[in-house]
Amino acid sequence: MTTSLPDIAPPPLPEQGLDVWFVGNRSALFWLALKSGFWTVLSLGFYRFWMKTRLRRWYWSAIRPGGHPLEYVGDPWEKLLGFFIAVVFLTFYIGIVNLLLMFVSFSLFQNSVVGYFGSVLGVIPIWFYAQYRARRYVLARTRWRGVRFGLEAGAWGYAWRALVHWLITICTLGLLWPRMTFWLEKYKTDRTFFGSAKLVQGGHWAMLYRATVPFAVVLALTAGLVCWLVWLDPLIPDSATPLADIMSSFDDPDTLGFAVLGWQGIWRMVLLGPLALGLIYGAVHYRFVSKRILADHKRCAGVQLRSKLNGLRISMIYVLGTTIAYSILVFGILGIVGVAFGFFGSGALLEAQIGTSDPFGDLPRWLSVGIIAALYLAVFLFWGVLHHAFVTYALMRHMAVTLGLLNVAGLAQVSQRARDEFAEAEGFAEALDLGAAI
Template sequence: MTTSLPEGATPPPLPLQGLDVLFEGKRSALFWLALKSGFWTVLTLGFYRFWMKTRLRRWYWSAIRPGGHPLEYVGDPLEKLLGFFIAVVILTFYIGIVNLALMFVSFSVFQSSAVGYTASFLGVIPVWFYAQYRARRYVLGRTRWRGVRFGLEKGAWGYAWRALVHWLITIVSAGLLWPRMTFWLEKYKTDRTYFGSARLEQGGNWWMLYRAAIPFALGLVLFAGLTLWLFWLDPVIPYSTEWFSGDAERIEDQFWTEGIAGNLMQVIRLLWLIPAMLVMVYGAVHYRFASRRILASHKRAVGVQMRSKLNSLRISVIYVLGTTIAYLLLFVGIFSILGLALSLLGAGTFLEAQIGGVEPFGALPRLISVAILAALYLSVFLFWSVLHNVFVTYPLMRHMAVTLSLRDVAGLADISQRARDEFAEAEGFAEALDLGAAI
């Protein structure tokens, strides 16, 4: 599906009008690609995942076609693998040396390990933001359109400390300044993004994102109001000091007879919290993608303007249905494996196998027994990954692509090629910190 231009070749002429983005890719083809690459990933105990991710990205990128011309992903799985090893070595040094020093200071000064664990966790957070920026830089640096490379300037540590400051401000403001954090962090990345020689710019202001947060704010207010009503103004289980007099058995008996059973209709009112939580979940998904739509419509370069018509309600439906299908298979698969083990071994033998009393599959050697169970277990997660690609990632990327368009594209004619971005660790930190699972 991928079409590429030779280095230095002239791309096709641009239309006078804007460019709509097409998505050309069949779900069935993605299913078989994800299944085959996932099978090899399981067979190689995870090492093939760098090749799997590369193949999936090439498929998705070639399916997204602004103006009919496909994107190209030219990442190399070997550089991903080597980058992962480099990142693991660096993180091992950090975890081994820095954490050891932190724990020593914690025990010496504070006579407790809690301070050391807390400092160790907080110390990983800037590395996490650093890895996010580096992963985005790598993906952009290995993406081309019409033969012209994208790119992202260096600035991972600058992004990391800015993210820490914005998160601190957001937490202190009890979340009221979340749109401010979203805007400024995205602006930092966008203003350092290039398409060839053209530098992108994030326009607008952070106030414009508040309208995207309205559904979540309404859900939060509804949930807070119901909580206040159910547990303070008209408690579901009225508080009584008499419950706490006497022995533990009497307290428990009073709680269930007078508290729960005696106020059953009151307890049923707790069900009102379920729709409030669903509204909050929808609001969170709505904000995430509606803010992307608003920000995308304010991205521009010289002579180029982007526009997005992303539908957050459609995105929410995709998330709900897709994740339901994927996780339903996961649960069915896990329980099927348990059922298979019980049917083969019997309940008593199966329980003894769990504590090491007998071999899991009778006369089979322990190594083969473990391999069979591991293969079945990994196969379930393989199919979960395949279905997640087919029913979540695929429709999400298709919808985001077809709702995006380019306006005022005259500036594209003046864009020249940029040099290839070379850096050693590729997405290694994102992979090592489990941030690189997404396409």
């Protein structure tokens, strides 16, 4: 009796398109992030390269276009070695550049302000360079149906283009922000490959203006409120009040200075709160809705992407998720401050003098410092875990399930591409703290 080998080839691609599934479980991610974060703390940060690799493999395997999971095949040793290479390079670069800038600053301007300003500007191109290199590494270590993604070399080209676009955007007071978003994304997309197939970013930068509508409306309302408070019906009247009278009036708990200032309609200041939240919503809306619009104009080997991403849902994820994560962070830091004050504050000293001190007050200083440091790391560890569970997880799930692939028959003709080797992996992004996100 003969037995045939099982057919391990993937099923044929349907012509009508593919939906994207997300099968990850939030509780599994929570425990993975907690466990890997714990080892990162114990290893003083060195395990973070393994932590990031494990988390990416989890996220990638949860995203399944047409039921076939993405694969992340990055190596943590690559990341560690790349980090060391980048640190050596940046140490040499920043050291030499700072030395020259300080010499010029003291020689020509007799102060260090120009030198410090130039030093900050000198790091900005490296920042953009690191962003592009990090994206290239992630794509090179991502596969779907066994076929590798890839990104052409072009980090320095991206860096100088980003500088030019940012300069234009700043000079136009942000009016051409959609132009910058479109052209920088087009530069990266047009150099992206899936196997032998090249991605193309279509459309025009003006199409992104509709994503700016919520932010523009709230910004106009904010400008109107400022005009109302400053010019139309001034909050502070034009009559001058001596500074001494203003300062002394704050001693009165009933007026807190408002009486002597003569502020009119102080209740109008409450409107600034909702407008600030509206600006945050508008910024989040633009960031993700622009991704949806750009995705709808991407194509590869005849495949057309379609995104149904919901800007309001994304904003709710941000608000609720970050509120949960940052509440733990804030309350944790306040608790640490209370513990530290109990160990080293004036209250502990007074209690020791009257004989009612807490038994923990007799701990050696090194042990007290160790306890506080451990609590500090634990708070940030738990904050990172909650951020993964309630922000990153929810965002990636929503972005995955709202994405679809149309006319995918052309993918059957895609062939494999050569493996893209990296000397420094994501080292520059890690050294510049750009690699903390998934």
